[in-house]
Structure formats: structure tokens, C-alpha cells
Amino acid sequence: MPGPNHNKPDLRDLTAEGVQDLLVGLGEKPFRARQVLQWLYKHGARDFGQMSSLGKDLRARLASVARLQDLEPAQVQTAADGTRKMLFNLADGSAVESVLIPEAEHSTLCVSSQVGCRRACAFCATAGLGFRRNLSPAEVLGQVLAARRLAEADKPLTNLVFMGMGEPLDNLDNLLIALQHILGDHGLQMSQRKVTVSTAGRVDRLAALGRATPAALAVSFNAPNDALRDELMPINRKWNLAALKKTLMAYPLKPTRRITLEYVLLGGVNDRAEHAAQLAAWTKGLKCKVNLIAFNPHPGAAFSAPEPATVQAFQQELIDRHITALLRQSRGADIDAACGQLAAKEAGEETGS
Ligand code: SF4
Known part of the structure; x- marks a missing residue:
């Protein structure tokens, strides 16, 4: 088999309209696009040969102008x-x-949007990689399709969180193409309530995200005052908490929907009662809920896990102030798969688990 020809577009890098344009360019009727999209996403075709309803000739012509x-x-x-x-x-x-x-x-599925990340959050293993490049739509969708194959039959893949490696809004164009196929009728048909995009606070792109997709929104929050957030999340030096709040207040939300604020509790750093009080005050007027996650130490991390009693007390402080605050269990810590631990060691390398 010849290697992939990177001059040809990958079909999964194209929007639905792009797939249609490609087929019309081949002299096909527009309805053919629907068939191709179904092969790509409903059936998860892994090569052109699997697209049996298209006919051999069309498959060959498609393969001459696109790759998969x-x-x-x-x-x-x-x-x-x-x-x-x-x-x-x-x-x-x-x-x-x-x-x-x-x-x-x-x-x-916790999905990655970039190789590495340029946002340098102090508590995150991905940050240590630096930024390498954006993932293409096909690479984002490829993770989802692989996970769908891997999921157990009685636990099908229904939920996605863009909380893996990378800041999704730093790769907004590719993210939006992937989301079109993840949510679309022609695509994976996942529920917009069950697909969540999480940002560290890329304020300048939030409005564009909200206009373009009905996916749920989460903000990686982690610090309730600018001094601490500047330290933990350098993005805050560019877009501070006031700017973030203003933008989130204007975010288009359906009546029953809320923004999720993710708050990783770092032992002795952001887990005191006064932090909970500041967080509660900051959320005033915002339709939101708070997810609390105890930090998972990873090799080289400068932070430690909070005491369980501290986590409970923090949650109670929020509840007492009428904030919905859920305690999320971080999963997969023994294989460095928990929140903030993804660092993509090469296959075969020791993982320390
Ligand atoms: S927490 Fe997210 S935004 Fe921050 S460095 Fe890690 S991957 Fe990037």
C-alpha cells in the first residue's frame, strides 16, 4: 500500500459541506455526500473499501482525490x-x-485537542510538554471513533469532554469541524448536553464558540482571585477574572443549561474556606455549577493532594452559599490518566504505574 498522500484532503478534515463539494466536483449528485458521511461517522469506515454502497468506481475516484x-x-x-x-x-x-x-x-471520553499545550498551567502534566501543534479534525474524530470501538457494549460511548491535552479554544476552527460531525444528524449524533468543551479562559474566543455550537461549556477555574489565578494559570494575566465573568455572563445558554466551573483542589494552595467564599462571590448572577476535583499528584508536580476533610469542608462552604458543588472522583490515577496527568509518553516507555 502506498503511504498516505498528504496533498489530498482527509475526508474527516472536511465539513459536511466540504464533503458535498468534493463529491459534486467528481460529478456526483449531492445526496452521495450523505452516504459518504454515514460511512465516515455512523459506520466508522476505516478505509474506502468498506464503503460498499458507493460502488467500486466511485470509491476509486474518491480515493484519487481524498484520503482517509x-x-x-x-x-x-x-x-x-x-x-x-x-x-x-x-x-x-x-x-x-x-x-x-x-x-x-x-x-x-476525555479527548485531546492539541499535541502539548501553550497555556502552562502550573498543576498540569501536559503543560510540561510545551506546545507542539494543533490536532486536525480527523485526529480529534479519530480518537472518538477509536474509543467508540473500544467501549464495552453495555457501556456505549455517549459522553465527551474536551479536557485532554490542549486548550480547545486555541484550536477553535478544527474543534468546530469535529463538533459538527460529533453532534450532527449526519454524524455521531451525540447529545449536545453530553459533549463538553472546557477552556482555561480564552475569553476572546468564547463568543465565537457559543455562536457556533450548542455543546456544553466548562471553564477550568481553579483559583478565585487574580493573584492566585495569575500564578496557577498564566492565561489569567491576559484575561483576568473580571473579563472572564463578563464574557461568561453574555454566553448564549439555553434556559435549562449551566456553565460548569472545574476546580482542582491543590493541597494548601486554593482549598481554604476563604477561597470557597471568594468563589461563591464570583459566581453571583452566573448560571453555573462547580465540579470539585482533588488534585492527583504526578511525577514532578509541585503540588500535593488536599486532605479529604478539607475537600469536604470546601464543598460544604459552597453548598452553604447556595452553590451547586459536586465532588468528582478523578479516575485512572494509577495509570496517569486522571485529570491533569496526560503527557503522552511514547508507547513502550515506562509509565511509572
Ligand atoms: S490544564 Fe489544560 S489549558 Fe492548562 S496547560 Fe493543561 S492542557 Fe493546557
């Missing part, structure tokens, strides 16, 4: 709690990870 990249994990590690971390080696030699988390009746 398939992602298969080079390594899958399973944690004691059933969480599975997939490592994908990409065509250019870089690698990303995503994490498949089984729940009672469904699975959730």
Missing part, C-alpha cells in the same frame, strides 16, 4: 477502576492520549 486517516491506539492501559488510557501515535511522529472512562451504563 484511521487512528488506532498504539497502546491501551487499563487502570484498576476500569479507566482506559489510549496512546495514539500520529503520522508526524507525535503522540496524544485520550481516556475512556466507564460509568454504570455509558462511557465518557
Whole structure:
């Protein structure tokens, strides 16, 4: 088999309209696009040969103008709690990870949007990689399709969180193409309530995100005052908490929807009662809920996990101030798959688990 021709577009890098344009360009009727899209997303075709309803001639012509990249994990590690971390080696030699988390009746995938990240959050293992490049739509969708194949039959993949490696809004164009296929009728048909984009606070792109997609929104929050947030999340030096609040207040939300604020509790750093009080005050007027996650130390991390009693007390402080605050269990810590631990070690390298 010849290697992939990177001058040809990958079909999964194209919007639905782009696929239609390609087929019309081949002299086909527009309805053919629907068939191709169904092969790509409903059936998860892994090569042109599987698109049996298209006819051999059309498949050959399609393959002459486009390629189809398939992602298969080079390594899958399973944690004691059933969480599975997939490592994908990409065509250019870089690698990303995503994490498949089984729940009672469904699975959730934590998806990566970039190789590395430029946002340098102090508590995050991905930050240590620096920024390498954006993932293409096909590479984002490839993680989702691979996870759908891997999910157990009684726990199908229904939920996605863009909380893996990377800041999704730093790769907004590609993210939006992927979301079109993840949410669309022609695509994976996932529920807009069950697909969450999480940002560290890329304020200048939030409005564009809200206009373009009905996916749920989460903000990686982590510090309730600018001094601390500047330290933990350098993005705050550019867009501070006041700017973030103003933008979130204007974010288009359906009546029953709320923004999720993710708050990783770092032992002795952001876990005091006064921080809970500041957080509660900051949320005033904002339709939101808070997810609290105890920090998972990773090798080289400068932070420690909070005491369980401190976590409880922090949650209670929020509840007493009428804030919905849920304690989320971080999953897969024994294989470095928990929140903030993704660093895409090469397949075969020791993971320390
Ligand atoms: S927490 Fe998210 S935004 Fe911050 S460095 Fe890690 S991957 Fe990037």
C-alpha cells in the first residue's frame, strides 16, 4: 500500500459541506455526500473499501482525490477502576492520549485537542510538554471513533469532554469541524448536553464558540482571585477574572443549561474556606455549577493532594452559599490518566504505574 498522500484532503478534515463539494466536483449528485458521511461517522469506515454502497468506481475516484486517516491506539492501559488510557501515535511522529472512562451504563471520553499545550498551567502534566501543534479534525474524530470501538457494549460511548491535552479554544476552527460531525444528524449524533468543551479562559474566543455550537461549556477555574489565578494559570494575566465573568455572563445558554466551573483542589494552595467564599462571590448572577476535583499528584508536580476533610469542608462552604458543588472522583490515577496527568509518553516507555 502506498503511504498516505498528504496533498489530498482527509475526508474527516472536511465539513459536511466540504464533503458535498468534493463529491459534486467528481460529478456526483449531492445526496452521495450523505452516504459518504454515514460511512465516515455512523459506520466508522476505516478505509474506502468498506464503503460498499458507493460502488467500486466511485470509491476509486474518491480515493484519487481524498484520503482517509484511521487512528488506532498504539497502546491501551487499563487502570484498576476500569479507566482506559489510549496512546495514539500520529503520522508526524507525535503522540496524544485520550481516556475512556466507564460509568454504570455509558462511557465518557476525555479527548485531546492539541499535541502539548501553550497555556502552562502550573498543576498540569501536559503543560510540561510545551506546545507542539494543533490536532486536525480527523485526529480529534479519530480518537472518538477509536474509543467508540473500544467501549464495552453495555457501556456505549455517549459522553465527551474536551479536557485532554490542549486548550480547545486555541484550536477553535478544527474543534468546530469535529463538533459538527460529533453532534450532527449526519454524524455521531451525540447529545449536545453530553459533549463538553472546557477552556482555561480564552475569553476572546468564547463568543465565537457559543455562536457556533450548542455543546456544553466548562471553564477550568481553579483559583478565585487574580493573584492566585495569575500564578496557577498564566492565561489569567491576559484575561483576568473580571473579563472572564463578563464574557461568561453574555454566553448564549439555553434556559435549562449551566456553565460548569472545574476546580482542582491543590493541597494548601486554593482549598481554604476563604477561597470557597471568594468563589461563591464570583459566581453571583452566573448560571453555573462547580465540579470539585482533588488534585492527583504526578511525577514532578509541585503540588500535593488536599486532605479529604478539607475537600469536604470546601464543598460544604459552597453548598452553604447556595452553590451547586459536586465532588468528582478523578479516575485512572494509577495509570496517569486522571485529570491533569496526560503527557503522552511514547508507547513502550515506562509509565511509572
Ligand atoms: S490544564 Fe489544560 S489549558 Fe492548562 S496547560 Fe493543561 S492542557 Fe493546557
